[in-house]
Amino acid sequence: MPHPDASAFDAAVARQARLTKPAGSLGKLETLACQFAAWQGRAIPSRLRPAITVFAADHGVARSGVSAYPVEVTAEMVKNFVRGGAAISVLAREIDATLEVVDVGVAADFDPAMPIVHAKVRYGSRNLCDEPAMQEQECEQAIEAGRAAARRAIAAGATLLIAGEMGIGNTTPSAALICALSGARPVDVVGRGTGVDDQGMARKRGAVEKALLRARTTDTAAGWLAEVGGLEIAAIAGYYLEAASAGVPALVDGFITAAAALVACGIDIDTRDWLLASHRSRELGHELALTAMGLEPLYDFGLRLGExxxxxLTVPMLQMAIRLHADMATFAEAGVSDRDHE
Structure with missing residues (x-):
């Protein structure tokens, strides 16, 4: 796996010191510009070309009352993505990003002519409480679907990848993965997801505890993914692995994508060098997952939508960080005396 370019990072830091502003006055925007310089291998990084891929799948555990919404919503939301009515559809248009939807495991049939990627591994995962969510071969197939999506986006010119997800019940397998891979307790990770009541919360926590106990002898990230994960989570892990392999940065969105990123880093720790956490969601355990990867979120707006x-929402800020770095004049260019001038 490639590594970010340290010399480009140093050159970007040196340029920041020469721009017409007090040193460090743009805070994290300066750090971000230098980080993208390292990722792109140039002192002045180019404007980002974002690509968004939404992976959709269903979960056997959803029928155990762990979600506030019925499982049929997954398929209905896939159609909403295609029609352009979902939040991520609106945001993709606003930030001029491509948007691809991948059916990796929705428990419904779609018209073959629907403009999505038809990569269904199976009709939803199995109930992780009672048996492995995926067989090893199914898990590998889902990972490859994510890798293929990343390759398509990069081949089309994307320089920043964003994974989204849709899958009713998917905060439950995500919580199980975060517990398994970070050592955290379910009580510290399992949250309300789509807004379950106290009884639903108890069922979610019980499902995670039961799954972790059932699969307790598992000792690898890939093994835990198959045991307690989900098809779209596996695909997102593959997406991050492929992005890092290609030397293209990826944004980590919310709770589910953080669980997938944790899996990807467990499979190859160097994946972490190519990840940037966009925000801290309201979902319990999200920050814990980010901390386990050494990632610091850029903002906290109380979001918990996913997709x-x-x-x-982070992309415009990243574009501004890069534009400031590229277009601001240096002290010498502007004829302005810097603080060392006598």
Missing amino acids: GSGAA
């Missing part, structure tokens, strides 16, 4: 929405 890649929080990451998409």
Whole structure:
């Protein structure tokens, strides 16, 4: 896996020191510009070309009362993405990003002519409480679907990848993965997801505890993914792995994508060098997952939608950080005395 370009980072830091502003006055915007310089291998990075891929799948555990919405919503939302009515559809248009929807495991049939990527591995995962969510081969197939999506986006010219997800019940497998891979307790990770009541919360926590106990002898990130994960989570892990392999940065959105990123980093720790956390969601355990990867979120607006929405909202700020770095004059160019001038 490639590594960010340290010399380009140093050159960007040196340029920041020469721009017509007090040193460090743009705060994290300066750091971000230098980070993208390292990722692009140039002292002055180019404007970003974002690509958004939304992976959709259903979950056997959803029928155990762990979500406030029925499982049919997954398929209905896929159609909403295609019609352009979902939040991520609106945001993709606003930030001039491509948007691709991948059916990797929705428990419904779609018209073959529907403009999505038809990569269904199976009709939803199995109930993780009672058996492995995926067989090893199914998990690998879902990972490859994510890798293929990243390759398509990069081949089309994307320089920033954003993964989104849709899958009723998917905060439950995500919580199980975060617990398994970080060592955290379910009580510290399991949240309300789509807004379950106290009884639903108890069912979610019980489902995670039962799944972790059932699969307790598992000892690898890939193994945990198959045991307690989900098809779209596996695809997103593959998406991040492929992005890092190609040397293209990816934004980590909310709770589900953080669980997938944690899996990807467990499979190859160097994946972390190519990830940037967009925000801190309201979902319990999200920050814990980011901390486990050494990622610091850029903002906190109390979001918990998913779909890649929080990451998409970050893009204009990233574009501004790069534009400031590229277009501001240096002290010498502007004829302005710097603080060392006598």
